[in-house]
Amino acid sequence: MRPLVACARLVRPHRFAIATALLLAGLTTALQGVAALLMGDVVDLVDGAEFPLAARLLQAPRAFDGFQVTLAGPDDAIRLMLTIMVGLIGLVAVKGLASYARTYLLERVTYRTMRRARNSLHRKILSLPLGVISTQRTGDLMTRSVSDVQQLTASVHAFSNALQSLVTIGGLLAFMFFRNWLLATGTFLFVPLIAVVIYVLGRRIRRSSARFQRELGAVTSRLEQNIGGLRALKAFGAEHAEHLHFNSDTLAMYRTGMRRVRVFALQGPTTEVVMVTGMAGVFGFGCWLILTGALTFGALIAHVFLGAMLVDPLRKVGQFYAVFQQGLASIERIEAVHGLPSEEMDAGRVVQDARGQIRFDDVSFRYSHDGEDVLRGVSLVAEEGQTVALVGRSGAGKTSLLHLIPRFYAPTAGSILLDGIDTREISLHSLRGHMALVPQDTTLFAGTVAENIRLARPDASGSDVQAAATRAFADEFISAFADGYDTPIGERGVRLSGGQRQRIAIARAFLKDPRVFLLDEATASLDAESEAMVQKSFAELMRDRTTFVIAHRLSTVLHADTILVMDAGRIVERGPHGELLAAGGLYAELFATQLRVGDA
Ligand SMILES: Nc1ncnc2c1ncn2[C@@H]1O[C@H](COP(=O)(O)OP(=O)(O)OP(=O)(O)O)[C@@H](O)[C@H]1O
Ligand SMILES: [Mg+2]
Incomplete structure (x- = not known):
């Protein structure tokens, strides 16, 4: 029942459209039913019946008062038959209009659901904290946003289709009972049998679908990585090895897909066998009733027509269960993303005019609970308008420190303050509004x-x-x-x-x-002319703003008010260039090996 609840929640915003579609389905069924009864009448007329049902129905409101109900001869019979036939065509036309409107409404619900689901997922993904998004695979998130949303939509489609089919099935059975209750009872007994077949197969489909989507996520991830990293693959001649990995990923997906196909393919024939058996049984039963005089030929024909109309809605209900089970796996995968924590952009105070003083008070930080500390007891003050340069070996924690300032991550211990206000108290929207980040690689x-x-x-x-x-x-x-x-x-x-x-x-x-400028200087050097331009524009940007710069250029450190030298997550030296160089510590070493890079 829980899956049905999930689906009902998805279609809830569209309940009026669905209700209208259901009414139209009822109308369509009524028209179809009347059409079937009329067909039966034509047969009974040809068979020489004197008092066909249609004439009886039409007579009730006395509309047919002037009509000779007891047919005097072949002419009358043909006239009545023609009237019935024309009526039939009219019915089918009206039914066509109703079914057009129904399809339109249903598809609109489907496409709107798809759009809503995709939009809300996109919004959710954009709201994920960086710490959370780095635990997810991009390809997998993409699969969830594209393919899983599609599956989900298919199940919403199947759901509203099934609701309509249930209305149709109910209506057709009502017509059957109205025409001949004995025969209808015989038909009715077969419906649950089909339901059992559908249920058993549906469960298996769901299991293989979850797995299929997971594997699709893996394939998408690899594809995305390989396209993005093609240069590296080519440089290392790793194309073939990567392709072998890809090959085995697609093989796994193929196998799961085929497992699902086997169940899917089984469903149609199994349902059909059950249905045909049912129909044969009912037909035989009907013939027997005719022989005993309890049934007219027309009634049996009407019944067969009604029964034939049952096949499609029954099939749809069957499909619904399979498609729905498949979609359910996707609903769960989408819900899992919605279950991840979000960044709350607007919670907290708004700082109107920041001056741009940044202070770290004994800050420690690690990326994951069980990980190592990446920053340890970092304290620093950058006064308004100052430039702070960060230098250190690779992996020392420079980028991590920079990323804590706009609160991409929260410190594990200690606090970071903007103008003396703990950044945890400031709304992210406001905090980041005062900052601009130029990363190493521009996106x-x-x-x-x-x-x-x-x-x-x-x-x-x-x-x-x-x-x-x-x-x-x-x-x-x-x-x-x-x-x-x-x-x-x-x-x-x-x-x-x-x-x-x-x-x-x-x-x-x-x-x-911004008041605060965060710059992760590119390590790769540009050609001399670009380099000079970039340096000039950086210098311009740093003026009058508090700046944190991860420095790889000599010119950058020379312009800094303070240089912080980082090693294994700690600040081990601090001061202006000349002082640090004279001290002959880590800075002097780094200066000799790193900082000259890219400088003329
Ligand atoms: N997203 C992350 N998740 C987990 N650990 C990370 C993450 N980013 C960095 N680290 C780890 O944190 C440590 C510091 O990394 P950081 O990127 O801050 O170094 P860095 O000083 O900027 O180095 P580089 O000069 O090479 O850019 C490293 O040990 C790194 O492995
Ligand atoms: Mg870095």
């Missing part, structure tokens, strides 16, 4: 150059964007493109050099005009 998104810069402030005007680009020394190369700021980036747009990408990222930061 540019599909879209135009202007859109990419505007990421920092979506409501910025065109001239604001250009002003920011100018300050980032990016205006010159952007304006040189034929479409200028409207040039699309990547794929089918321009490809930007490393230095150009960085300057776009810097333009973003300028547009945001």
Whole structure:
């Protein structure tokens, strides 16, 4: 029952559309039923019956008062038959309209559900804290957003279809009972038998579906990694080895898929055998009733027509269970994402005009509960407008420290303060609003150059964007493109050099005009000219803002007010360049080996 509840919750927003569709299904069934009865009448007429049921029905409201009900001769019989036939065509036309409206409503529910499910999942994924998202595989999240949503939608579709089919089945059985209760009882007995077949197979489908989606996630993940990392694969000649892995992933998926196919394929024939057996039984029973005089030919024909109309809705109910079981696995996978914690963007205080003083009070941090401390007892103060350079060996904890400032992660112990206010008390929206981060590798998104810069402030005007680009020394190369700021980036747009990408990222930061600027300097050196441009724009951005910079350039450390030297998560030395160099410690060593890189 629990799965049904889950599905009912999904379709709840569409209950009016579904109710209307159900009414239409009732109407359609009524028309179909009347049509079947009329068919039976035609047969009874041909068989020489004197008082066909339709005539009796029509006579009730005295509409047929002037009509000769006891047919005097063949002419009358043909006239009545023609009337019935024309009535039948009219019925089918009206039924067609009703079923059009029903299909339209149902599909609208389906597509709306798909859109809602996908949107809410996307919103959820964007709200995941970085610490949580790093525990998820990208490909798997993508599978959940694309394929699982599709499965879920299919089960919503099947669900509303099944509801309508139940209405139809109920209506048709009612018509059968109305026409001949004995024969109807015989038919009715077969319905539960089909239900059992459907149930047993459905359970197996669900199990293999969950597994299939999981394996699809693995395949998508690998695909995504291999496309993204193709350069590395080629550089190391690892294409073949990777392909073998991929091959075994798809093999696992294929096997699970075929397991599901076997059950699926079994379902149609099994249901059909049961149904045909049922129909044969009912038909035989009907013939026997005719022989004993308890039934007319017309009644049997009407019954067979009604029975034939039962097949489709019964099949749909059967499919519903299988598709629904399949979708259920997906519903669970989607629900699992919704169950992950979210970042609460608006909880906490809003800091209006930050000055930009940043203080670390005895901060320790680790990425996971059972992991090692990545930062240990870090204390520091960056006064408003100061530049703090972070240097240290790879893995010393520089990036981790930087990422704690906008609270991408929460410190395990100690606190980080903005203008003396614990950042835990400040709403993330407000906190991050005062900061801009330029990472080592700039991510540019599909879209135009202007859109990419505007990421920092979506409501910025065109001239604001250009002003920011100018300050980032990016205006010159952007304006040189034929479409200028409207040039699309990547794929089918321009490809930007490393230095150009960085300057776009810097333009973003300028547009945001933050109080606190966080910069993870690229380790790879650019060509001399780009390098000079990038350095100039960094210098411009650092002016009058509190800046934390992970430094790889000599020019950067020379401009810093303080240099913090990190080793294994601790700050081991601090001070200006000259002092640290003279002390002859770790800094002097790093200076000799690292900091010259990329400097002329
Ligand atoms: N997302 C993460 N999850 C778990 N551990 C991480 C994560 N990011 C970094 N670490 C670990 O934290 C430690 C510090 O990493 P961090 O990235 O802060 O170093 P870094 O000083 O920036 O080094 P580099 O100069 O190479 O960029 C390393 O031991 C690293 O393995
Ligand atoms: Mg780093």
